[in-house]
Amino acid sequence: MGAAADILSAGQREVIAREILVGALPNLVGGKVSSHCPLHEERTKGGAFFYDPEEDVAFCHSCSQSQDLIGLWLISRGLDPADPQGFREFFERFAPGKLGEGRREHRPRERARVVWAPRVMEPCPDMWRQQAMAFVEKYAQRLQQNAEALDRLAEWGVTQETAKACQIGWLHEDRYFKFSTWGLPYEENAKGNERCIRAPEGVCVSVLCRWAAAPHQGADGRT
Known part of the structure; x- marks a missing residue:
């Protein structure tokens, strides 16, 4: 989970996600929100990208990039996901006066890219x-x-x-x-x-x- 999970409830995180994500669809199984992918130019839609409010993690199966809610908000504003000023602005907007209550500093989630390997086929008889x-x-x-x-x-x-x-x-x-x-x-x-x-x-x-x-x-x- 990201730092937003220390202060905001899952319901609050979902509301914010729907505000910043483009083309958000109705909830998927488990309450996940699917939308256009904001992490790469293709803007993948239709299940490849999702945000999980409970876990505060977003992941795209198309570009294999991952972020938490604060990272998504910063990206939607054209900022670096690790921008400390943007981190403070997030809390000033969505949780004023509660920045010091968080237990952790914001660290963008990193997830190894999935390396595609071609399927090995045997010669046909x-x-x-x-x-x-x-x-x-x-x-x-x-x-x-x-x-x-x-x-x-x-x-x-x-x-x-x-x-x-x-x-x-x-x-x-x-x-x-x-x-x-x-x-x-x-x-x-x-x-x-x-x-x-x-x-x-x-x-x-x-x-x-x-x-x-x-x-x-x-x-x-x-x-």
């Missing part, structure tokens, strides 16, 4: 590549013979020639393929049966072939 290519070719050919599906694609602005060139296919129903038939490790579901890859009814595109042509991306279709 040869059988996966073969099955993926055969799957796309099969349903691309079926689309060319399905007038109703072609008409629907035309309504979306996709011509028959484009569908053929891009190997766009059409599945008339959901299809399921066992893991082992596509070269994936055998796994069982809750019922003890082999897990399956689900290919849902509708349009299919040749992204599966691109996965197969780029082994470093892995075979995410197994989920």
Whole structure:
């Protein structure tokens, strides 16, 4: 918690936060306030940034920066979060005469930045590549013979020639393929049966072939 927590209640801190934050949304679970992020130029909104009045801490999952309420107030005024004069001005405005009652001096909260690391993928099996290519070719050919599906694609602005060139296919129903038939490790579901890859009814595109042509991306279709 920051120094504001020594003097102001959680309810008072929430009122101040809503006054200084831009685009504050209704309370999240636990009473947290979500808004545009004031800590970086993107102004992230929609759950990435939140302020917790109970803990007196704000954190942005987009830029990984953290502050307490006083730090947010100083930033909203274009001041350095560690500005001692700004610290005094905060108390003069929101808790006049109570500055000496605080137990701690204001120290901006610091939180280590989250370092992103790419997910390590295993090369896709040869059988996966073969099955993926055969799957796309099969349903691309079926689309060319399905007038109703072609008409629907035309309504979306996709011509028959484009569908053929891009190997766009059409599945008339959901299809399921066992893991082992596509070269994936055998796994069982809750019922003890082999897990399956689900290919849902509708349009299919040749992204599966691109996965197969780029082994470093892995075979995410197994989920």
